Amino acid sequence: MRRKALAFSLLAILLVSAISGCIGGGETKTVTVTKTVGSEESTTSPAETTQPTNSITNYPTETTTQIPTIDCSDETWREDFEKAISCALQPSQNHNFDPVFSLSLTGNKTQDALTITDFLVNYVPLDEFVENQSMKKGHYYNIKTPYELFQTRRGTYADMALFGAYALARDGFETYIFYVETKNGFGALPGFKVEVNHPWVPTEPFVIFWPFRIPLRLSAALEFLNIAGETVNNVTVYEIKYENGEYHVEKLGTAPGNEFKFKTSEFSLFGAPHEKTLARLIRQTYPNCKYTTNLSEFTGNQLIDQQLTFPYGALFYSVPFEQRYTEILYSIMIQDPNMNEALENCLTMSARIWNADDNYNAVYDFMISTP
Structure with missing residues (x-):
């Protein structure tokens, strides 16, 4: 246009x-x-x-x-x-x-x-x-x-x-x-x-x-x-x-x-990655890492927090297309050097917190357990 x-x-x-x-x-x-x-x-x-x-x-x-x-x-x-x-x-x-x-x-x-x-x-x-x-x-x-x-x-x-x-x-x-x-x-x-x-x-x-x-x-x-x-x-x-x-x-x-006013509330309330989709994608590349929303499944000796930013992610998120959104989030995840290093040593992983900043970036705080 x-x-x-x-x-x-x-x-x-x-x-x-x-x-x-x-x-x-x-x-x-x-x-x-x-x-x-x-x-x-x-x-x-x-x-x-x-x-x-x-x-x-x-x-x-x-x-x-x-x-x-x-x-x-x-x-x-x-x-x-x-x-x-x-x-x-x-x-x-x-x-x-x-x-x-x-x-x-x-x-x-x-x-x-x-x-x-x-x-x-x-x-x-x-x-x-x-x-x-x-x-x-x-x-x-x-x-x-x-x-x-x-x-x-x-x-x-x-x-x-x-x-x-x-x-x-x-x-x-x-x-x-x-x-x-x-x-x-x-x-x-x-x-x-x-x-x-x-x-x-x-x-x-x-x-x-x-x-x-x-x-x-x-x-x-x-x-x-x-x-x-x-x-x-x-x-x-x-x-x-x-x-x-x-x-x-x-x-x-x-x-x-x-x-036409955009609201971030849809993302803020339900912007967690789609569990089955992200678990499947992570297993394909990092077979030792399990993604879960059940914290009782966490194993390992150390817990680390890893932050990831999805540029303009709040604008992309919607409930009906959360699986496609999660695929895109994963592609950003594996391109991030710090996240990639954390995943290499990961045993268990979960999205703990997510929020949208003033620029509509989706900011995730992942909890990752390592040996």
Whole structure:
């Protein structure tokens, strides 16, 4: 995303160096992609003591409107993102491309969201030339259909948003597209909800934000833009529904960026590593070390405290995707020389304390027993 400079992509460049594990670390995820075009374990852990005030139904400040019927027979819709939302999503424009079949989606909402994310991050590089030129023009152009992106494996943030929404809605998600206007440009993100049956878990939607391989809360993604100096001015929300073989679009409205407040409480309450995931990963590299949350299992003669900082980790954490978060945390863990040395001598290990600092860094205090 760039106007006179690449806003969304600039953010990625700034953060890749600081959070290398979030981009390429951890376990490599392979997406089963079926080119023939046919006609994670969900969590229920609590995550927040109060519901966020910025519920999706309260975001927009304008009246909900149905997008008017658009003539998609010519190609002018490719120069107007709002028109493209209506035209590019229609099955007739996509050769009846079925992303559920082609991406081998299973109906498990948490896992399917990760599969769609992994496809975009691992197989679809950003078309920086078209993205940059779009910012200079003041609008996206040469917008692709989801089928075209699937075939060409390259696209802008607009193209990725359309593909994400096309796949998510087809798979039965409550689906959105967020069109974001910042100080220096604009961009689009596909959004969805994964609800957990617990009153303390936020209902705020997630977005897929290339190149991050974990879905982010919407407010977290917008906070990343603010951190990068791309102050969010406005967010326009579109809801996408797939019914009876057709996609339907409603414009829910536009809200100012300052209405999207990120809260660290989800991380602060439940930001411990996912026990089974971290135990498995540690055993693979450090077979003598056991990760546990049961302090009675601790053995050895010495106990040491080892601190680890996950840059911007509070922005990445969420209950539904805590397993993917833990994989990223582990990739940061093994890149830290002090932590790596401690793990080499580890017998038993546990996360004792975690908190978020003023810069959204996730700070962990691990207790490690040694011989």
